[in-house]
Amino acid sequence: MTDTSRRVNTAVKQAVRQRNYRRVRDRALRRLANLYPDQYRELFEEERAKDEAQDKVWLDITGRTRSSVGLSTTHTTGEATKGLTYSQQEGNVGGEG
Numbered sequence: 001m002t003d004t005s006r007r008v009n010t011a012v013k014q015a016v017r018q019r020n021y022r023r024v025r026d027r028a029l030r031r032l033a034n035l036y037p038d039q040y041r042e043l044f045e046e047e048r049a050k051d052e053a054q055d056k057v058w059l060d061i062t063g064r065t066r067s068s069v070g071l072s073t074t075h076t077t078g079e080a081t082k083g084l085t086y087s088q089q090e091g092n093v094g095g096e097g
Contacts, residue, residue, distance in 0.1 A: 033040040048058055 051058060
């Protein structure tokens with residue numbers, strides 16, 4: 001195995017591990033937000049206030065910053081997914097590696 005192919009294999013393994021970690025972390029956060037919505041909103045707002053105090057830009061739910069510049073990301077839910085939670089609607093987004 002050449003040095004280049006070894007480095008490529010290492011990079012691929014790291015990318016897969018990072019993707020899997022982020023997917024699991026996002027699922028856990030989503031579950032916590034569903035189980036404890038009030039605490040989640042409270043912590044979320046605290047973190048947002050900290051970031052805004054450091055002049056970090058946040059996007060709102062439509063993908064716009066507070067300066068009203070951005071892209072519209074409106075999404076309509078079909079009849080088949082009405083009444084389902086976000087995690088139930090998600091399906092296999094991202095796939096398995």
